Amino acid sequence: MKTLFLTTAAIAMTATLALADGHGKTVRMGTEGAYPPYNFINDAGEVDGFERELGDELCKRAELTCEWVTNEWDSIIPNLVSGNYDTIIAGMSITDERDEVIDFTQNYTLPDPSAYLVASPDADIAGGVVAAQTNTIQAAFIAESGATLVEFATPEETIAAVKNGEADAVLADKAFLSPIEADDPDLMFMEQEELIGGGIGMGLRESDGELRDKFDAAIQSMKDDGSLNALLDKWEIGGSF
Amino acid sequence: MFSFCTDPSVLSDRPWMACYLTTGKHMSIYYSVFTVLLLLAITAPVALAFGFGGATAARSSFAPLRWFGKSYIAIVRGVPDIAFFLFFVIALDQGIEYLRHKALCRDWTEPVRQGNDFVVCQAAKMPLGDAPQWVHETYGFSLAVLTFAIVFGAFAANVLFGAMRAVPRAQLETAEAYGMSQRQTFWRVLVPQMWVFALPGLSNLWMVLIKATPLLFLLGVEDIVYWARELGGTKTSRFTDYPHGDWRMWYFLALLVFYLIFTRISEIVLDRLMKRLTHGQATAGGEAQRKAAA
Numbered sequence: 001m002k003t004l005f006l007t008t009a010a011i012a013m014t015a016t017l018a019l020a021d022g023h024g025k026t027v028r029m030g031t032e033g034a035y036p037p038y039n040f041i042n043d044a045g046e047v048d049g050f051e052r053e054l055g056d057e058l059c060k061r062a063e064l065t066c067e068w069v070t071n072e073w074d075s076i077i078p079n080l081v082s083g084n085y086d087t088i089i090a091g092m093s094i095t096d097e098r099d100e101v102i103d104f105t106q107n108y109t110l111p112d113p114s115a116y117l118v119a120s121p122d123a124d125i126a127g128g129v130v131a132a133q134t135n136t137i138q139a140a141f142i143a144e145s146g147a148t149l150v151e152f153a154t155p156e157e158t159i160a161a162v163k164n165g166e167a168d169a170v171l172a173d174k175a176f177l178s179p180i181e182a183d184d185p186d187l188m189f190m191e192q193e194e195l196i197g198g199g200i201g202m203g204l205r206e207s208d209g210e211l212r213d214k215f216d217a218a219i220q221s222m223k224d225d226g227s228l229n230a231l232l233d234k235w236e237i238g239g240s241f
Numbered sequence: 242m243f244s245f246c247t248d249p250s251v252l253s254d255r256p257w258m259a260c261y262l263t264t265g266k267h268m269s270i271y272y273s274v275f276t277v278l279l280l281l282a283i284t285a286p287v288a289l290a291f292g293f294g295g296a297t298a299a300r301s302s303f304a305p306l307r308w309f310g311k312s313y314i315a316i317v318r319g320v321p322d323i324a325f326f327l328f329f330v331i332a333l334d335q336g337i338e339y340l341r342h343k344a345l346c347r348d349w350t351e352p353v354r355q356g357n358d359f360v361v362c363q364a365a366k367m368p369l370g371d372a373p374q375w376v377h378e379t380y381g382f383s384l385a386v387l388t389f390a391i392v393f394g395a396f397a398a399n400v401l402f403g404a405m406r407a408v409p410r411a412q413l414e415t416a417e418a419y420g421m422s423q424r425q426t427f428w429r430v431l432v433p434q435m436w437v438f439a440l441p442g443l444s445n446l447w448m449v450l451i452k453a454t455p456l457l458f459l460l461g462v463e464d465i466v467y468w469a470r471e472l473g474g475t476k477t478s479r480f481t482d483y484p485h486g487d488w489r490m491w492y493f494l495a496l497l498v499f500y501l502i503f504t505r506i507s508e509i510v511l512d513r514l515m516k517r518l519t520h521g522q523a524t525a526g527g528e529a530q531r532k533a534a535a
Contacts, residue, residue, distance in 0.1 A: 025363060026371040034471065036480045041471060043481055044265035067374060071461070081357045082331060083338070083366070084461070101357050156474035160487055179477040183484060207358045 026065045027211065028085035029055050033070040035155055037175055037235040038091035038200075041070070050235035051089045054108060057227070058202075061218040074134060074153055077101060080203060086211065087204050091173065093137045093197030103206045105216045107199030108228060110239030114138050114197075115174040116190040117181060119162055125190055128168035131158040137197040138171040162187070175237045249482045261483045270468035274499070277454045277464055280382070284389040285447065291394025296401035310398070317395035325392055326459050330384050334367065341365035378462070385460045393450055400442035405431060407438040409523060437518045437526070444511040448504055469496050 031039045033047055042048035047068040059066035069085050080088050080102060093111075094104045114137075116125050127146055132139040134151040142149040150167050152158045159180060161167040169190065170177070181187050202219075204212045222228040229240040245252070246260035261267070298310025317325065339353060342365035349362050363369070368376045408431050416426040457464040473489030519526040 034474070036477070040480055041266060043483065045269045046265070048480075065371070069374070069377075070463075072458075079461075082335065082359045083361070154470070154474070156470075156487075156489075159475060160489075163487070179479045180475065182479075183477045184475075184486075205358045205360070207355045207360050 026067050027059065027087060029059075029066050029068050030071050030076060030080060030085035030088050031068065031090040032073045032076065034073070035091050035173075035176055036179065037237065038173075039089070050231060050237060051091065053235075054222075054228070054231055055089050057222065057231075058215055058218040061221055062214040064214065072153070077203070081205060083205075086208065087202050087215070089202050091176075091200055092203055094199060094201045095137055095140075095197060097140075098203070101206075102203045103208070103212055104201035104203055105212055106219055107201045108219050108222075109200040109232065109237055110241070111195055111197050111199050112173050112175055112238045113193040113195050114141070114171055115177050115193050116169040116171055117159070117162060117177045117187050118169045118190055119165070119186060119188075121188060121190075123168040123190070125169045125192065129166070131161040131167035131170040132172065133158055136172075138173075138194075141194060141196050142171060159187075175235070178236065257483075264483065266468075266472060269463070270465060270472060273463060273465045273468050276382070276462065277457070280386060280389070280454060280457065281451065283386050284393065284450065287386065287390040288393035288397055288446075288450070289443075291390050292397025292399075292401050295394060295398025296405060299398065299402050300405060314395050314398050314402070317392055318399060322392055322453065322456065323459065326388055326456055329388050329391070330460050333384060333387070335359055337367050338365050341367065381461050385457055385462055388460065389450070389453070389456075393446060396446050396449075397443060400446065401435065401439050403442070404435040404439035408434045412523070434522065437515075437522050437524060440511070440515050440518060444507075444515075447507060447511070451504055451507065452500065465496060465499070469493055 031047060031051060033039055033041045035049075037050050039047060039049040039051045047070065052068070055066060055068075071079050071085070073090070076088055076090060076092075077098070079085065088102070092098070094107055098104070116123075116130070118125070125147060128148065129150055130142045130147045131150050131152060132142055133155050134153055139149060139151055150161060152161065155172060155176065158167075158170045158172065162170045163186070171194065174189075174193065177189070181189055202215055204215070219228070222231075223241045232238075232240055243256075243260060243263065245256055246263075249257055249260050252260065295310050295313050298306045299314060301307045301310065338359075338361045342349065342353060342361035345364045346362035351360065353359065353361060368380045412430055412434060413426055416430040421429065455464060455466040458467045469492035470489060473487070473492035475487050476484050478484040515526075516530075519530055521527060521531075
């Protein structure tokens, strides 16, 4: 009798385990929450923005239950790799360096031009001091160019550096800088823009191929029926598929 | 929150401020104040218990226990807090998951370390992948409490170890002369008298602990410093009903005031406690109290 009971319990256990590996899983979406319009925390204290809407739609199409978590940009890749969440959906451009550590889905934005935001029109962006967020394609780009790079942990601080004169310019995605430029009469764009990166994609662990394929297919279906373009337009992000 | 908050752009300064300070996002920062207070309320007694255990172990007559106590104090005190926080929490989290993985998923053949990835089966995840967000937050918070307790416990152990040695030897000898066992001497004579020697050191630790709470953010808990930075950052009119410039300075000023008030209250309470503990003790402070009363 006892053995029978134990066996039943064991079978029940394995059944739930199998279930847990299949359908019951919640996909945790990691984002930064500080990079509008891609992702930010709205007045209600929730994750909002282009990637929130996109992510929710992708999860619906891939029939997954998703949950949003925020994480510092600095440690966003290490925390994905160690399993604290399952995807990075944080305006992360697909680059070769990152691709060595994690996997990307196909891109869901075209390469967005990066723009220089400056406090005076005669700022020296070729040889002066340019601010960028740490571990971004823009930071890597400036490091290669002749300008002096100052890095900051958050996008907010890069803007503050230009306003208080610590840096001559900030280089970031134009979609992020545009609303700031529109609100602040002291800041303006330089004419020169840089086309860097291979578009933004969703980051996943290299061992998570199955999940990557699901999201890849969902992105493809959104590209095919034009709903991705509608989202890009709504959040005023450049380029359409 | 208030009925007049439907269109903040037409409000005058005061109602605007009232609406602004009661948005859902601001509720998060008020809520995080309680997180910090809760952390202190749990960590302080746990750290004290760790300290007491460490100090007792360090003065034990049983050699392995003594080595354990002494190395705990020496190792944790010697490592920078931040390094310990970053290392210990990841190591602890992965250690727990690894053990659960070994116990729960015996038929799993793939390696746990795959290149950069740390992969365990779904059932071994801590907390489970399908657990609601609050479980994840509570788990992170508990890891934070444990880490704080271990770090501050080591310092408390050193303080208590010194305090135990500061109790006059004559007191212990008298107790032994009365025929008390070692255990009785420890609990009835040594422990009640050591607190007065330990309190200055412990109060110092308490102050440092209060100020160390922003380290919470390193552990993924959204504390007041995170929210102050997030709320204070420039907000453009496209993404919020309450656009404003860079207000981080004001938020950090508020934090400064909060911490100052909190440490000031602590000082007052600790002073009173010191007075009470000194009462009737064979120390200079106790003697002064006796003379003042006479």
